[in-house]
Amino acid sequence: MVQTQLPFRDKLALTRAKARVGCLYNESHFKTNPTADMTEPKTWMCLICGWIYDEAAGLPDDGIAPGTPWKQLPMNWVCPECGARKEDFEMVQI
Numbered sequence: 001m002v003q004t005q006l007p008f009r010d011k012l013a014l015t016r017a018k019a020r021v022g023c024l025y026n027e028s029h030f031k032t033n034p035t036a037d038m039t040e041p042k043t044w045m046c047l048i049c050g051w052i053y054d055e056a057a058g059l060p061d062d063g064i065a066p067g068t069p070w071k072q073l074p075m076n077w078v079c080p081e082c083g084a085r086k087e088d089f090e091m092v093q094i
């Protein structure tokens with residue numbers, strides 16, 4: 001996350017992006033609520049090609065350590081199989 005002085009347009013874009021993804025950015029909320037549902041590893045499936053991201057397994061080949069929550073993947077992260085964006089993924093139960 002870029003915290004240093006952004007040009008105004010970037011700030012606006014960032015605000016819009018935050019509004020769009022909503023709770024994904026309420027990390028302070030989770031930090032102050034240890035009982036929040038943050039401990040259970042989840043899996044996310046690409047709706048385009050069916051590739052699955054397993055939070056417990058991470059994606060070591062991509063520099064994503066095992067145990068990395070979905071919401072901590074970079075905004076510009078894409079599906080390694082088909083290039084779909086994070087918003088094209090859906091949480092799934094296995």
Ligand SMILES: [Zn+2]
Nearest residue numbers: 046049079082
């Ligand atoms: Zn995909």
